Amino acid sequence: MGEPSNAVSVFKVETFSIIGYSLMKEFRSTCLEAGKFNLPGHTWALCYYPIIAEYINFSLMLVTQPEVPKIVSFELSLLNQDGKSSPEATKSxxxxxxxxxxIYFSKFMETSKLVASDYLKNDALLVRCSLQVKKPSCIEKTKKIVVPPPDLNQHLGCLLESKEGADITFCLNEETFVAHKAVLAARSPVFRAQFFGSMMECKTDFIKIEEMKPEVFKAMLHFIYTEKLPPGEDVSFEMAQHLLVAADRYGLERLKVICAEMMCAGIDAKTAATILAFAVQHSCHPLKDFCVDFVASREMLDAVMASDGFEHLMSSCPSVLKEILEKVKKVF
Structure with missing residues (x-):
């Protein structure tokens, strides 16, 4: 059901309890839902991330599609046992x-300060959300005009699937894929050099690619055309790792960051040092920074140093050890 046409502004305050915070810390950068609440015509969800770079972070998510644009003013506060907050525990x-x-609240509060404060009692947090939603007045007067969302990626995806106008063929392990030089060149500096530079491939319509699995190349092609990974497929940690290598090979920086985000959820004490070396090798700074924070944390440092990959990290990436030591100094 849509919201009333005369609803210019609505206001709501909700309080949520996050119980068992110390257990949730194991999820670190995983997005966890604290609760949902409704306003006329739309549903909101409060989510939190237990630890990202030693901070607790929050986000307010609009779950349902609004009929018209909304101006949202949002205030988030941690409450102590007296039901009070302070400026350092409030953001708007x-x-x-x-x-x-x-709406994303990055670095809401350092976890070390949170543990030492009176906001965390009996391993529980009390979070108050104050939300005001307005319709812009100009929208009330001109709401007959509705601009559809961008659909360029859908059209390019259809072009890839239809193979119409394709002018380049790739071969990987006897499996072939066709594409369009202009699209690939517009998205990848490496393909641009191959097709429109002085490299030999600019004079051919057939390229054989070595050291890449066909399913990885297919997923990369789909991303190049649509800015998305293929729908209906669960991307495993291994697949994300292979895709990051492919993205680095062809200069697809956004795909590298997406793969790095997926890999973060699978990092543990046994794999952190190996993945950190991998991130340095492929110049993936977001993944490297995440791993450095992970390795330097109080809970993980000893276990990571005892892992098989740490010795390889020391020999292959000695420069990153300085960053880890600087982080350790801040933590301990």
Missing amino acids: LQKTFIEKGS
């Missing part, structure tokens, strides 16, 4: 929502 933001999405 404002955003206009044209479609469903989220």
